[in-house]
Amino acid sequence: MSEGTTGNPATGRDNAHQDCEIAELVRLATSAAQQAGALVRDRRPAGLGVERTKTSPTDVVTVMDHAAEDLLREVLTAQRPGDGVLGEEHGLQPGSTGLVWVVDPIDGTVNYLYGLPTYAVSVAAVRGDPMVPGAWSPLAGCVHNPETGQTWTASAGRGAWLDGQPLRMGAPPPMERALIATGFGYREARRRGQARVLARLLPQIRDIRRQGSAAIDLCQVASGNVDGYYERGVQAWDVAAAMLVVTEAGGRVSGLEGRPPSPDMIVAAAEPLCGALVAALTAAGAGEDDPE
Ligand code: IPD
Ligand code: CA
Numbered sequence: 001m002s003e004g005t006t007g008n009p010a011t012g013r014d015n016a017h018q019d020c021e022i023a024e025l026v027r028l029a030t031s032a033a034q035q036a037g038a039l040v041r042d043r044r045p046a047g048l049g050v051e052r053t054k055t056s057p058t059d060v061v062t063v064m065d066h067a068a069e070d071l072l073r074e075v076l077t078a079q080r081p082g083d084g085v086l087g088e089e090h091g092l093q094p095g096s097t098g099l100v101w102v103v104d105p106i107d108g109t110v111n112y113l114y115g116l117p118t119y120a121v122s123v124a125a126v127r128g129d130p131m132v133p134g135a136w137s138p139l140a141g142c143v144h145n146p147e148t149g150q151t152w153t154a155s156a157g158r159g160a161w162l163d164g165q166p167l168r169m170g171a172p173p174p175m176e177r178a179l180i181a182t183g184f185g186y187r188e189a190r191r192r193g194q195a196r197v198l199a200r201l202l203p204q205i206r207d208i209r210r211q212g213s214a215a216i217d218l219c220q221v222a223s224g225n226v227d228g229y230y231e232r233g234v235q236a237w238d239v240a241a242a243m244l245v246v247t248e249a250g251g252r253v254s255g256l257e258g259r260p261p262s263p264d265m266i267v268a269a270a271e272p273l274c275g276a277l278v279a280a281l282t283a284a285g286a287g288e289d290d291p292e
Pocket of ligand 2: 017088108
């Protein structure tokens, strides 16, 4: 089907409507992410502590994660009351339009807690069911780091930008010269498995970076600050917006063995590095945790 004449089945609209709607979604994603970013940066309470923990004692939530998610939900539903919203802290509020906002109020909460500047608000508009790997696709997204002011945006089929400047990924280096970002989960068995995989991968690459925000890791693949990224255990809210930034900048985002990216594994880089990483991670058994 030619997109030039008949429109895109992903949005179910003709092209003129589609352009307008997607541009509007990017604007709303950006405005919401920047408002939430200003809130978490400017209203951080003195002596910020852990409000509660989730999957392990190191998987933390602060009052500001909640406040920022509340703000995101308010801003998004005020503009688009029929859309669903899936957020890291409050789960899924179903909608009626088929479009779901997938939001992470603070990606990099541990950095935020410690006063480190690598964290971001992530807002994506997706079509499909974001709870089912492979059953959804992002249409528009924004990842905003309120500390550096960096704002990555992307729009399906229309491009990716950092602070308004178009992003286009160049040819990647071979694996032995590639700088690869990754992250680690919060549970012990998952971490043992991740350490085992890292021990296999590290001698095959230039080096590893662990910055503490999956959304920023992916955006930095698109911006060329790292060559690739992989991680086991990230959820749709961590990556929905940033995946679109990578693919719209010309990179590939994949799971292992032809599967879509999912909490089992996400790998991102320009080709042929993405394929080489997938092969190395598969050989290292990266799709499995160690026994509990
Ligand atoms: C985490 C960050 C981290 C990644 C973890 C995520 P959170 O998100 O993205 O880099 O390694 O897997 O859970 O908990 O800060 O929102
Ligand atoms: Ca997150």
